[in-house]
C-alpha cells in the first residue's frame with residue numbers, strides 16, 4: 001500500500017533490528033528529548049519493524065492523542081505483557097473497545113469528581129496515620145510512603161486494612177508493580193515475541209525460550225495479585241463483617257453479579273492498585289526532594305499555612321482556596337518532578353497523516369511529558385523549582401498549556417481515571433506534611449549537610465532511589481494537635 005508521505009524523522013536505524021541499540025532501559029525520556037531537539041517534536045524509531053513515535057510538544061500531543069483520540073485510544077496488544085504475563089485485562093493494557101469502556105465506566109463510578117468528597121474522611125485519616133509513622137520512624141520514610149499509597153488503595157478499593165509495612169497484600173502488590181515496570185515494561189516493553197508472535201509456540205526446552213519461563217513465573221504472581229485481595233473483599237462481604245469499599249458497594253447489587261461483571265470488577269480493582277502505587281510514591285518523593293533542596297519554598301509554604309490554618313488544627317480540604325502558594329507548589333512538584341515522563345504508550349488504530357508525515361497504523365505513541373515540561377519557551381528556567389511561575393496571571397489558553405495536569409496524567413481517552421482522587425489525596429498529604437514537619441538535608445556525623453544522591457532506575461516512573469532526608473515535627477504543640485485529630489476519630 002502506498003504511504004501517504006514520509007515517516008517522521010528519527011535516528012538512523014540499522015537494517016532489520018532498527019533502533020534497538022538507541023533505546024535504553026534507564027531514563028529513556030532523556031534520549032527521546034535529545035531526539036526531539038535534533039529531529040523535531042514528532043520522532044519515529046522502530047524495533048524490528050515495530051514503530052515507536054515520540055510526541056514532544058503540547059501541539060503534537062493535543063492534536064493527536066487528545067483531538068484524534070478515537071484512533072489513538074488503543075493500547076498495544078503485547079504478547080509478552082498481555083497474554084504471557086497475564087496483564088491483558090488490566091485497565092492500562094486493555095485494547096480500546098467494549099472491555100476498556102466497561103472498565104472505565106466502573107472507574108468513573110468510583111472516582112468521578114462528584115464522588116471524591118465521600119472519600120475525604122478516609123483520605124484524612126490515612127494521611128494522619130502516615131504523618132504519625134513519619135514522626136515516629138522518619139528514617140524509614142520510603143516504607144511508610146509505600147504503605148500509605150498501597151494502604152489507601154487497599155482500603156478504598158477492597159475495604160482491607162494493611163496492618164504493617166510487611167502486610168501480605170502490600171508486599172505482593174509491590175513485587176508485582178516492580179515486575180510490571182522494571183521487568184516486563186523495561187526498555188519500551190517490546191519483546192521479540194511481540195514482533196514475532198509465533199515465538200510464543202516455542203517449547204520451553206528450545207534455545208531462546210527463556211522468556212516463556214520468566215513469563216510463566218511472573219503470570220503466577222500477577223494472577224495472585226488480581227485474585228487474592230478481590231477474594232478477601234468477597235469473603236468479607238459474605239461474612240457480613242466488612243468495610244464499605246469500591247468492591248463491596250458494587251458486589252452488594254447482586255443483580256449485577258454476572259461472571260462478566262465480576263471479571264470486569266476484579267481487574268478494574270486491581271488496576272487501581274497497580275496504577276496508584278508507584279505514581280503516588282514518585283510524586284511524594286519529588287515533593288520531599290524539592291523541599292529539602294529549596295528551604296526557602298518550604299518556609300514560604302509553611303508561613304502561608306500558618307497564617308490561614310493557624311497551628312491549633314490540621315489543614316482541611318476547605319482551606320484549599322485560601323492557600324494559593326501551596327497550590328502553586330503542587331503544580332511545580334508535578335511539572336518539575338514529572339512522575340511518568342513518557343506517559344504510557346497508546347497504539348494507533350488506523351494509518352494517519354500529520355503535518356504531511358505518515359504515521360502507520362499499529363505504531364506505539366509516547367507522549368514525551370519530560371520534553372514538554374522542560375520546554376524553555378513555556379517554562380523559562382525549566383530545570384529550576386519555582387512555584388512562583390504559577391502565581392503569574394496569564395491568558396487562559398496559555399494557563400492550560402502550562403498546567404502540568406494537561407500532561408502528567410496522560411492523554412485523550414486513556415487519561416488517568418484516578419486524577420480526581422489524586423487532586424484531593426496529594427493536596428491534603430502535601431499540605432499536612434508542610435503543616436506538621438520540617439524537611440531538610442540529613443547531617444553526617446560532623447553535622448555537615450548530606451547532599452541527596454538522586455538516581456532514577458525505574459524504567460517507567462521517574463521514581464528516585466531512596467535518598468537521605470531529615471524529617472522532624474515542627475513543634476511539640478503540632479504533635480499534640482495531631483494526637484487530638486487522631487483521638488477525635490477513634
Ligand code: HEM
Nearest residue numbers: 091092272275276279280339340344409410411414416418
Ligand atoms: C499522582 C498519581 C498519579 C499519576 C501521576 C498518574 C498518572 C497516570 C498516567 C500518566 C497514566 C497513563 C495515561 C495514558 O495512557 O495516557 C495513568 C493511567 C491510569 N491511572 Fe493513573 N496516575 C496516578 C494515580 C492514580 C490513581 C490513584 C489511580 C486509581 C485509583 C490511577 C488509575 C489509573 C488507571 C486505571 C490507568 C489506566 C487508564 C487506561 O489505560 O485507560 N492512577 N495514570
